[in-house]
Amino acid sequence: MHIVIAGGSGFLGSALARALTGEGHDVAILTRQKSNRSAAPHLSFVSWTPDGSAGPWARIVDGASAVINLSGESIAAKRWSPAQKTMLRDSRLLATGSLTAAIRHSPLPPGAFISGSAVGYYGDRGEETLTESSAAGADFLANLAKDWEAAANDVSHVTRVALVRTGIVLDRQGGALPKMLPPFKMFAGGKLGTGTQYMPWIHKDDWVRLVTWTITAEGARGPLNATGPSPVTNAEFSKALGRALKRPSLLPAPAFALRIALGEMADALLLSGQRALPVRATDLGFSFGYSNIDEALASVLA
Numbered sequence: 498m499h500i501v502i503a504g505g506s507g508f509l510g511s512a513l514a515r516a517l518t519g520e521g522h523d524v525a526i527l528t529r530q531k532s533n534r535s536a537a538p539h540l541s542f543v544s545w546t547p548d549g550s551a552g553p554w555a556r557i558v559d560g561a562s563a564v565i566n567l568s569g570e571s572i573a574a575k576r577w578s579p580a581q582k583t584m585l586r587d588s589r590l591l592a593t594g595s596l597t598a599a600i601r602h603s604p605l606p607p608g609a610f611i612s613g614s615a616v617g618y619y620g621d622r623g624e625e626t627l628t629e630s631s632a633a634g635a636d637f638l639a640n641l642a643k644d645w646e647a648a649a650n651d652v653s654h655v656t657r658v659a660l661v662r663t664g665i666v667l668d669r670q671g672g673a674l675p676k677m678l679p680p681f682k683m684f685a686g687g688k689l690g691t692g693t694q695y696m697p698w699i700h701k702d703d704w705v706r707l708v709t710w711t712i713t714a715e716g717a718r719g720p721l722n723a724t725g726p727s728p729v730t731n732a733e734f735s736k737a738l739g740r741a742l743k744r745p746s747l748l749p750a751p752a753f754a755l756r757i758a759l760g761e762m763a764d765a766l767l768l769s770g771q772r773a774l775p776v777r778a779t780d781l782g783f784s785f786g787y788s789n790i791d792e793a794l795a796s797v798l799a
């Protein structure tokens with residue numbers, strides 16, 4: 498297969514590209530960097546300008562089995578000033594606009610457009626069980642995810658569009674987990690705020706397998722929760738992390754301290770939660786390798 502991954506140089510995209518090239522598929526990564534980096538077998542880099550329009554790079558989508566959209570300014574990299582919020586939105590909507598323009602004008606459109614989204618789509622929902630048909634939330638991240646998905650759906654008349662609502666991807670090297678480890682290692686780990694907020698975690702290997710499966714799963718269209726089958730509360734997660742690291746998890750981080758340190762991000766990323774279940778993928782026959790938080794943490798921390 499020939500697969501295009503926009504934002505494929507990042508945490509999730511590079512893992513996906515590694516898995517696909519390892520299986521012998523050809524992967525082209527769209528990157529804002531110069532394209533002349535040396536690449537592994539089956540892997541190439543193509544430079545693009547994700548400004549909402551198609552450019553000279555656009556022919557790369559012709560005849561692809563799938564175009565996968567993972568581009569966007571990192572959500573947790575910086576405090577959310579108004580300028581940073583604009584950057585978070587624009588980077589996703591403009592990149593998606595560039596890809597849909599390329600797909601719309603392609604003489605041989607790709608077999609699927611698999612576009613990123615996030616469980617933030619649902620907003621802060623307490624203990625409510627969330628499936629792909631649950632309503633969207635109304636906060637900043639929910640509105641961003643809603644608009645991001647709508648932008649991707651612009652080409653649903655041209656190709657199959659799957660919207661991957663990713664949860665908290667567990668890995669030792671990237672994503673949220675490495676940021677959680679230092680306090681635990683210093684015997685100062687614990688729940689965040691009340692700890693009752695749900696964490697819709699997914700093992701990185703399952704995320705990669707789920708997106709790879711989506712490339713050829715003809716029934717996978719519309720939203721798919723890319724979350725494991727057993728979300729846990731933050732308090733449960735903290736205890737499991739303590740067990741995995743053989744450290745106590747007794748020191749809670751109070752909500753007010755997180756808010757002082759991180760501003761709006763504290764509520765949006767740490768103190769709110771979603772009990773999201775992967776109903777659509779499971780109904781279509783996908784099975785997860787990791788459904789137990791202790792086994793997942795043991796695997797990623799091994």
Ligand SMILES: NC(=O)c1ccc[n+]([C@@H]2O[C@H](COP(=O)([O-])OP(=O)(O)OC[C@H]3O[C@@H](n4cnc5c(N)ncnc54)[C@H](OP(=O)(O)O)[C@@H]3O)[C@@H](O)[C@H]2O)c1
Nearest residue numbers: 504506507508509528529567568569570571588615663666
């Ligand atoms: N990691 C998670 O747990 C998680 C959870 C939920 C949702 N997601 C979503 O999944 C997507 C991929 O996540 P990730 O963790 O792999 O992200 P990442 O490591 O930050 O990679 C995203 C890629 O997007 C490109 N990018 C960065 N800033 C950009 C900008 N201003 N404009 C256009 N492109 C930009 C970069 O590629 P170049 O520099 O090569 O252009 C970067 O490699 C993101 O949209 C993220 O919001 C991730």
